[in-house]
Amino acid sequence: MKRRSLPEEPSNVDRWIVSYADFITLLFAFFVVMYAISSVDARKFERISQGMKTAFVDGTRGAQPILSDLGLAEQGGAATSQIEATAMAPDTEAGSGSPLGLLRDRVESALGTVMDPEAREQTLRVTLDDRGLVLSLSAQEFFRPGRAKISRDMEPVVDSIGKVLSGIHTGIRVEGHTDDKPIRSGRYPSNWELSSQRATSVVRRLVEVSNVAPERLSAAGYASYRPLVRNDTDENRAVNRRVDIIILAPVEDTDDPAEIRQERELSAIIKRLPASLPDTR
Numbered sequence: 001m002k003r004r005s006l007p008e009e010p011s012n013v014d015r016w017i018v019s020y021a022d023f024i025t026l027l028f029a030f031f032v033v034m035y036a037i038s039s040v041d042a043r044k045f046e047r048i049s050q051g052m053k054t055a056f057v058d059g060t061r062g063a064q065p066i067l068s069d070l071g072l073a074e075q076g077g078a079a080t081s082q083i084e085a086t087a088m089a090p091d092t093e094a095g096s097g098s099p100l101g102l103l104r105d106r107v108e109s110a111l112g113t114v115m116d117p118e119a120r121e122q123t124l125r126v127t128l129d130d131r132g133l134v135l136s137l138s139a140q141e142f143f144r145p146g147r148a149k150i151s152r153d154m155e156p157v158v159d160s161i162g163k164v165l166s167g168i169h170t171g172i173r174v175e176g177h178t179d180d181k182p183i184r185s186g187r188y189p190s191n192w193e194l195s196s197q198r199a200t201s202v203v204r205r206l207v208e209v210s211n212v213a214p215e216r217l218s219a220a221g222y223a224s225y226r227p228l229v230r231n232d233t234d235e236n237r238a239v240n241r242r243v244d245i246i247i248l249a250p251v252e253d254t255d256d257p258a259e260i261r262q263e264r265e266l267s268a269i270i271k272r273l274p275a276s277l278p279d280t281r
Helices: 016-036 042-057 064-069 077-088 099-111 117-123 152-165 191-208 234-240 258-272
Strands: 124-128 132-138 172-177 217-221 242-248
Touching: 099 124, 099 132, 099 152, 117 132, 132 152, 152 191, 152 242, 172 191, 191 217, 191 242
Parallel strands: 172 217
Antiparallel strands: 124 132, 132 242, 172 242
16 A cells, blocks of 8 residues: 655745844843943932933922032023933933033133143043042142142132132032152141141132132142052152042932931930949049
8 A cells, every 4th residue: 555645844934033033132132231331420320310200200300400509500501401411312421411521511611721731631630520520730730849839820720710610509629638758848747737738728719819609618638648549659649649629519319318327326326325434443
């Protein structure tokens, strides 16, 4: 008896779609991971997230209060539009388009009128970090060795910075820093006095010449104990000898700020102390 042959199954010409879909899915996942691990300005991301949350939930608070804190609100709709446009687009540079980023651009524009770009690279650095906008003045250029008075030819640079700072409404901290070499001067017993006096000299100049509100300013001296780089070469020591003008980033209102938490912790410690010290006589 002749065996009946089975009919041939038709070939599936569309099987490639399954592999193609898997490939596209993997490619999408790859780019999502690459975007997730890319560099992101955490402070700005948090503010944008909070701003969007507020706008969509109650619509009562936007970018305007932050701009007002930095004195940028008078720029009108242009500044606000730039902030909102940046919030809708991915960052290309940390702090770009943020209120502090706009302030940095204004400072750099003011510096361009009193010094050329090549000289500025060795004299002053403008950076953004977690504290806010940091203007690092090289002590080698702004002060004579072992002295705290601002050099006469650098006074216009400090004054140009002061003109910008006089128009903002946030806190400003001026920090003096030295290298690790002990000072040899009868005027200043140690680097603590020298760094503090240099910071105070900058504060006085900002108040007396640029009319920066004194209640917004503070001065601190850290001697050699907060270096940017290791004090192992003359070049590195020159980098560490500096005065930092820090425009503090506006602090968002929270239900339990750090100061209140510290106060509560201190109160709890005091309550646990004995009412009276034991008599050791």
